[in-house]
Amino acid sequence: MVIENKISKNIYLIGFMGAGKTSVGKILAKKLRRKFCDLDEIIESECGKTVSRIFSEHGEDFFRDLESMKLRSVSKNSGQIVATGGGVVLRQVNWEVMERAGITVYLKTSPDVVWNRIKNDTSRPLLQVEKPFEKVNELLSKRIPLYEKADLIIETENQNGMAEQRRFFFGLVEHGIKAPVIIKRNYSDTPFDEVRLYASTDLGALLVDGFGDGVWITVEDLKTNESSKNIYIKSFINQNESEQKIINRLLFGILQATRTRISKTEYIACPSCGRTLFDLQETTEMIRKRTEHLKGVKIAVMGCIVNGPGEMADADYGYVGSGVDKITLYRGKEIIKRNIPSSGAVDALIELIKEDGNWLNYPQIE
Numbered sequence: 338m339v340i341e342n343k344i345s346k347n348i349y350l351i352g353f354m355g356a357g358k359t360s361v362g363k364i365l366a367k368k369l370r371r372k373f374c375d376l377d378e379i380i381e382s383e384c385g386k387t388v389s390r391i392f393s394e395h396g397e398d399f400f401r402d403l404e405s406m407k408l409r410s411v412s413k414n415s416g417q418i419v420a421t422g423g424g425v426v427l428r429q430v431n432w433e434v435m436e437r438a439g440i441t442v443y444l445k446t447s448p449d450v451v452w453n454r455i456k457n458d459t460s461r462p463l464l465q466v467e468k469p470f471e472k473v474n475e476l477l478s479k480r481i482p483l484y485e486k487a488d489l490i491i492e493t494e495n496q497n498g499m500a501e502q503r504r505f506f507f508g509l510v511e512h513g514i515k516a517p518v519i520i521k522r523n524y525s526d527t528p529f530d531e532v533r534l535y536a537s538t539d540l541g542a543l544l545v546d547g548f549g550d551g552v553w554i555t556v557e558d559l560k561t562n563e564s565s566k567n568i569y570i571k572s573f574i575n576q577n578e579s580e581q582k583i584i585n586r587l588l589f590g591i592l593q594a595t596r597t598r599i600s601k602t603e604y605i606a607c608p609s610c611g612r613t614l615f616d617l618q619e620t621t622e623m624i625r626k627r628t629e630h631l632k633g634v635k636i637a638v639m640g641c642i643v644n645g646p647g648e649m650a651d652a653d654y655g656y657v658g659s660g661v662d663k664i665t666l667y668r669g670k671e672i673i674k675r676n677i678p679s680s681g682a683v684d685a686l687i688e689l690i691k692e693d694g695n696w697l698n699y700p701q702i703e
C-alpha cells in the first residue's frame with residue numbers, strides 16, 4: 338500500500354519528537370524521488386545554533402516564530418517531503434500553510450516508545466526538566482488532538498485493493514486515529530467503461546462502510562481509449578467536457594450512490610426483467626442526461642406498470658413503462674399522465690418537474 342501526496346504538492350510529516358520524522362522522511366523521499374528537507378536542520382544551519390541553544394538563549398516563542406517563518410518559505414516549493422518539528426502543530430498559521438501546500442501525515446508513537454528513543458538525547462530542549470518522562474506524557478496528551486488533524490491519502494496496487502484498504506481503515510479505528518483519509522486508486526491502464534465499474538466497487542464499498550473522507554482516481558487518456566465507443570460510455574461523456582469534469586462527475590456519482598454526498602438527482606431504476614418495456618439502461622441514461630442537476634430530486638425509472646409503482650419507494654416522480662412505446666408518469670404514487678408516447682415522455686416529465694417548481698437550469702459541476 339502506498340500513502341501518496343497530492344501529486345506535486347508537499348508531504349509534511351508531523352508527530353512528536355522521536356517519532357522518526359527525519360528517518361521516515363528520508364526513506365519516503367528516496368522512494369518517491371522527491372527532495373527531502375528537515376525544518377529543524379534548516380533553522381539550525383541558518384542560525385548557526387542548535388534548536389536547544391535557540392530555546393535556551395531566546396525562548397520558545399522566538400523559536401516558534403522562526404519555525405513558522407521557515408515553514409512558510411520552504412512551502413513556496415512543491416513536491417518535497419518535509420520533516421517538521423514536533424511543535425509545528427501548535428500554531429494555526431502553520432496548519433494553514435501545510436494544508437495549502439500539501440498534505441500532513443502523522444507518525445504516531447506511544448509515550449513509552451518515544452521515551453525509549455529519546456531518554457539519552459540531551460538535545461531536546463523541552464525535556465531538560467526534572468521529570469522528563471512526565472513531561473513527555475504531558476506534551477503528548479496536549480498535542481495528540483492536533484497531530485490527529487493530519488490527513489492521509491491511501492493508495493493500493495494490491496489485486497485485492499479494496500480489502501487491503503479496508504484493513505487499513507480497521508487499523509485506524511483500532512488505534513483511535515481520526516485523521517481524514519482520501520481513498521485513491523489508479524486506473525491508468527483500464528478502459529473507461531471498466532473504470533466506472535471498478536471505481537464504483539473499489540471506492541463505493543469503503544464509503545458504504547462509512548470509511549473515507551474523500552476520493553481520488555487517476556485515469557489516462559479517457560477519451561481515446563477503445564471502449565469509449567461503447568454506447569453507454571459515449572452517453573456518459575458529454576461533448577466538449579474536459580477529462581477532469583468527466584472524472585468529477587463519476588466521483589460525485591459514487592459519493593451520491595453511497596449517500597456520502599448528495600450533489601444531484603437521485604435515480605431509482607428497477608432491476609429489469611422479462612416485463613421491462615424499454616431498454617432500461619438507455620432510457621435511464623437519457624433521463625439522467627437532462628435531469629441530473631436537480632439536487633435532491635428522486636426520479637424512478639420502472640420497466641412496467643405491473644410492479645413498477647410498488648418498487649418506486651419514495652421517489653418524487655415515476656417514469657413507468659405501460660405498453661409498447663407508452664409511458665405513464667407519476668408524481669409520487671399518483672398517476673399524472675397515462676400512456677403517453679415514449680418519444681415525448683422525457684419532455685413531459687420535465688414539464689411536470691417545472692410545474693412543481695423543482696426545475697433548475699443546468700449548472701456546471703466542478
Ligand code: SF4
Nearest residue numbers: 607610613640641645
Ligand atoms: S418494475 Fe416491472 S419490469 Fe421492472 S423489474 Fe419490476 S416487474 Fe420487472
